[in-house]
Amino acid sequence: MTDSYEPNIIAFLCNWCSYAGSDLAGTSRIKYPPNVRSIRVMCSGRVDTSFILRALKKGADGVLIAGCHPGDCHYQSGNYKTNRRIILLKKLLDQLGIDEKRVRFDYISASEGQKFADVVTEFVNELKEIGPCTLKEVEQ
């Protein structure tokens, strides 16, 4: 793997906790790698597994899904629903020969700007070790 490889990450962030946490990282001027682009959804429970597969197929190397901490979901249980869904998806990814580490779920609250930055940094480093996602080649 060349050092110049920069993984392309798409993050699905819930409006109430994780998107606000991501904003806080910016407001606090915390530095983290530029590899992530976020998609705001009202609740992490809105994140369909097909979104994740689509992202990997279209060229993303990793997908981050972040929601409110257990018990904190603005919509009561959306974070649990997504967490369960992602556990199943990871099993499927293994079957498909895609490293399950390419999909990452985290609980990030509105006050955890530092955690958001840490999660992104760690994820970027992990993906650099794994290398580019090969799923996109199938498409071509």
Added chain:
Amino acid sequence: MAKRIGVFICHCGENIASKVDVEQLRKYAENLDNVVVSKTHKYICSEGGANEIKETIKKYKLNGLVTASCSPRMHEHTFRKIVKDGGLNPFNLEIANIREQCSWIHDDRKIATTKAKKILRGAVAKAGLLESLVAPKVKVKPGAMVIGGGIAGIQSALDLAEKGHKVYLVEKSPTIGGRMAQLDKTFPTLDCSGCILTPKMKEVSSNPNITLLTYSEVTNIEGSIGNYNVNVKKKARYVDLKACKGCGDCAVACRLHDRIDCEFDMGLGKRSAIYVPFAQAIPPKYTIDKDTCLMFTKGKCGTGPLCVEACPENCIDFKQKDTEVNIEVGVIIVATGYDVLDPSAMNEYSYANCKDVITTLEMERLISSAGPTDGKILKPSNGEEPKSVTFLLCVGSRDETECSWCCRIGCMSALKQAYLLKEKLGDKVEINICYTDIRSFGKGYEEFYRKIRGMNINFFRGRPSEVKDNKENLKIDIFDTTTNKLFEITTDLVVLTPAIVPRDDADVFSRLVRISQSADGFLLEAHPKLRPMDTFTSGIFIAGSCQGPKDVQDSVAHASGAASRAANILSKEEYETEPFISIVNEDLCSGCATCISVCPYDAITLEKQKDDTSIAKVDETLCMGCGACVVACPSGAMQQQGFKDKQILAMIDAYAKED
């Protein structure tokens, strides 16, 4: 109709423009699908920026707008209004967050500009598929609930009541008054705390718009802005609240008279098992403390409960049960206050094992003429007057291992108490104040500090390493950083100023109310500068120290602000909510009801059709717009407005694409 999108890139002064090449970004946007015009402006949220957006919408016949600017959490409503004023449906707007999520995190201009392009690309892709939406309107139920009956809750309740709104004030202890009721004088004016608080407490009890629910706790909250449904548990007092005249004969008769530690006096005084917390309590009615009353702990009280014999009104009823009431309100103000850090675990202060090491609140009770010593300053160990008193500030505050924040009241309360001790004990008493910095930031505070500084009081700048109990007196080693000398202070009474911390149930409570906590555990405001009384949950506001440490004046200001914010909603008959609710494509729905099983709000029902099939129906007043049903739907019939599959997928594709 093909989308005609205008892109506006904000410099945000230097905030964006210093890290992102906005001109390059503007040119990049011109070549994106559906974009017919791309402009930059120094501040698009300004009057000039808004006017230019409005003119551009008209000139280019735009039907969609993308701003590349700050977070949508900051200015989404501002920009929606501009789009609306420009003649478009306000939901034809997408915001590319290139400030919080780009320019503020990247120092390298090239990297930031590249990232900004990708972010903008995603926003434009989504904007190409946005649709006009109608924000649903909810009827606003009249009335507010204020949770917490300290000075903040009292102020909010009175303000709302004065505006003509019905208020339910819920307090978990037997009386309102909160922490302020425990104080003797308030800084910097030395107003008597009770003299300024008790008239407000009386006003609460006599105001026809206020229903007071003391000894009560919120157990459940459902609904949303304009329409909250709250369950409140009224704990059994075992005393008939209506009949009790507050004569106090029961407390005098109680077998445990003057044998129970009084919480209001911070354990320095005693009470009975049947009690009022303090003389001016509102309501002035007695309560049986189930945890100590012999009828509950032993199942019997001698030959019979003496309080029952003593009560002239037959108020006492040991069979009383907790009751639950359901209250509907339009808005809620949370004013649950703070806790004080228990210094017992910090062994160096010897608080747990030395009676003559007390806290600020304990000293407050000693100073108070209504306190356990009738206002005499006496050492708890032997009841003698101290010849030397030493204040230790920042106990656990501004301390990375305990609480990193400043308690904002410690310095001023110690200065105040030092002054009052000089007044009570005469100038002969030695007073030492060990401080980190003296923070006297409020109106009149610095002047008060200077006055105290001019008195015969010793100031040491530093934190002591240890408080040593010598039996006869206490010894403190302190390194004074103004003289660079180590001092050993011998003193009779040590007053600790512990950190102000969130309520110990703040996490459970914040979940119950569905609001967030900040990293320190206090309740999180929607914006620290511009929306300090709002929370992320519409219709729920915060007042006073539950949001962060505050003195009385700041609490009152915050509480009046929260009442004003709440009244903005209550003064409307209807309130516009977000339109991001789920809708059913009836042609695709097979009536499988999977959506119903995942909806947390029971907003979906099956509706029988003429041909005997069923389709899902969403009640738009109940749907909160989480989108769980959309994900669950196996046929793609369910979609979330503003977050449709095709809109999100367009964004994914734009982001995933290699450059």
